[in-house]
Every structure is written in C-alpha cells, then in structure tokens.
Amino acid sequence: MEISGTENSAPASFADDDRPDIEYRSALDGAWYSVELVLLHDVLVVRYKEFPSEYDEVFPASEHFSSSVEIGQFAERFRPSFEQMQDSECPTVAKGTEVCALCHSTAEEVKFYDAIVVQVDRTRHGHNEKGEEVCKCSFLLSWKSGPLVGKVTCAKIEDICLRPKNSRVDPILLLFLKKAKDQLPEHSHNVLVDSSAGTSPHKYGLMNIIDSLKSPPHQQQLPTNNLDFYSVQRARRKGRFASRTA
Structure with a gap:
C-alpha cells in the first residue's frame, strides 16, 4: 500500500x-x-x-x-x-541462550523464529585460508515459535543470530x-x-x-522466502551470512 x-x-x-x-x-x-x-x-x-x-x-x-x-x-x-553470530562468540553461547534462528521448515520456505539453545556439541575450531577462526560446532535448538514450535533441531553457527x-x-x-x-x-x-x-x-x-x-489492516500474504534470497537480505545487514552459505 x-x-x-x-x-x-x-x-x-x-x-x-x-x-x-x-x-x-x-x-x-x-x-x-x-x-x-x-x-x-x-x-x-x-x-x-x-x-x-x-x-x-x-x-x-x-x-x-x-x-x-x-x-x-x-x-x-x-x-x-538480532545480530549474526560470529565464530568467536561460540564460547558465550550455552544451554538456555535465547536466539533468533533460520527455521528450515520446508525446502522452499526459510524464515526466522525464536528458539532456545538446549545443547552445544563443541568441536575444535578451525581456520580458513585467510587465517580467520571458523566455528564447526553444532547447536541443538528448541523452537519457541514457528512451524517447529516445541521441537528440537540442529543448527550451525550461520543459522543463528544473537541478542x-x-x-x-x-x-x-x-x-x-x-x-x-x-x-x-x-x-x-x-x-x-x-x-x-x-x-x-x-x-x-x-x-x-x-x-x-x-x-493488520490487510491480509496480504507475505512472499515465501527463498533461502538464497533471504540469505542475501540478512547478509546486507549482518555482513557475514552470505559468505557462510555460498
């Protein structure tokens, strides 16, 4: 409108x-x-x-x-x-941390919902060709909202945004x-x-x-988010996401 x-x-x-x-x-x-x-x-x-x-x-x-x-x-x-989680922030994320994360409910639809970290499976961080720290840990998330509410799924650092x-x-x-x-x-x-x-x-x-x-005053259906499109949208504001999913 x-x-x-x-x-x-x-x-x-x-x-x-x-x-x-x-x-x-x-x-x-x-x-x-x-x-x-x-x-x-x-x-x-x-x-x-x-x-x-x-x-x-x-x-x-x-x-x-x-x-x-x-x-x-x-x-x-x-x-x-919420801000894209950085590799160096991995030690600050533990059980009970509230996050906003990508919810891969279907292959075509990828949106951000609130979740709580219920477990972190830590692994030794590596480094890329530029010498930058790269987090390879896995995070178990319990979804507070969205199509997976109440369920627990696994996420990587590139999926997670922090308060x-x-x-x-x-x-x-x-x-x-x-x-x-x-x-x-x-x-x-x-x-x-x-x-x-x-x-x-x-x-x-x-x-x-x-x-x-x-x-809202009108019930215009929001467009389904393509992963690549929404990754770019997030990257423009966060400055990191696209490089992690390229």
Whole structure:
C-alpha cells in the first residue's frame, strides 16, 4: 500500500543514520523480518526490507487501537535486530541462550523464529585460508515459535543470530506509540504493562505482553522466502551470512 505525505522527524537525539536496526514479528506468520518505519502524521508504515511496497503494513494511531493493552501488544512486535553470530562468540553461547534462528521448515520456505539453545556439541575450531577462526560446532535448538514450535533441531553457527548488546528503541516507534496512547478514549488509559511482568524475550522496559495483536489492516500474504534470497537480505545487514552459505 502506497502512502504519500510528510514524514515526522525523529527526536533530535537520534540522527537519521543513527536509528537502530529493528525487526518486526509479522502477524501473518509469526516470523521476524527486518523492517524500517515511516511515520506520516499519525500513521505508522512498516516497510519490509527487500520487499516491494505492496507488502507495507499501515497502522493509523487513531483507528487501530482500542486500549493501552493493544498498544502494548503491538509494541512487543518490534525489537532491536538480532545480530549474526560470529565464530568467536561460540564460547558465550550455552544451554538456555535465547536466539533468533533460520527455521528450515520446508525446502522452499526459510524464515526466522525464536528458539532456545538446549545443547552445544563443541568441536575444535578451525581456520580458513585467510587465517580467520571458523566455528564447526553444532547447536541443538528448541523452537519457541514457528512451524517447529516445541521441537528440537540442529543448527550451525550461520543459522543463528544473537541478542544485540545495544537495545535502543527506534524513536519513530516511540513517537507513534505516544500518539496512539494520546488518542485513546479516556477510559482506556490504563497502565500499559508492569515492566517486571511477562516472559517476553525482547524486553524494552516499556511493555511485556507477548501474544498477538489483531491482524493488520490487510491480509496480504507475505512472499515465501527463498533461502538464497533471504540469505542475501540478512547478509546486507549482518555482513557475514552470505559468505557462510555460498
């Protein structure tokens, strides 16, 4: 859906090139996608990176939410982008580490879902022709979401992304959430969420409600991700993935 208009500026403390990379959990398939946000007056446009504009999702602050709880649920669909695991980070990953990983549910469909490391089968690291460390360990993952939820599968380092050290929230999202809350009926201005509640794996200290928001305004089916295509998409942001799967 194309929308034209004047984009609101982010708060002065964040330059445009300093906005954090973010991920969005789609309501259609529950997978995480790299997105960028545009705020046009009081309308938030969620744009999937590397996908055409017809897949944009549009959320009007004045129409989409009926309570602070729904705003909290919506906020939980965004988080700072998990970062491609590096070979040298292998020793830091152990049983219980929460990750975002490639889920090879079918040969044609490869998407990112949340999982927990339940076991690491370690092997001696090698080195490539450039002398760079290469991790050859295997990681058993228990899937928290997606088509394999509840199952345990094996993954390699190139499949795994780790929680970023920097947990800044995109200021565009913060501004939109404020606009949405300000436009709620007065009786709906309840406390969003106790920051100590819930078990969400991506806490901002803002809201911790886990489950899904009602479906987006349109039910456009997201494209099936080809492994090579999605590897390239991830590599452009992570800087490593394509070389591991070439």
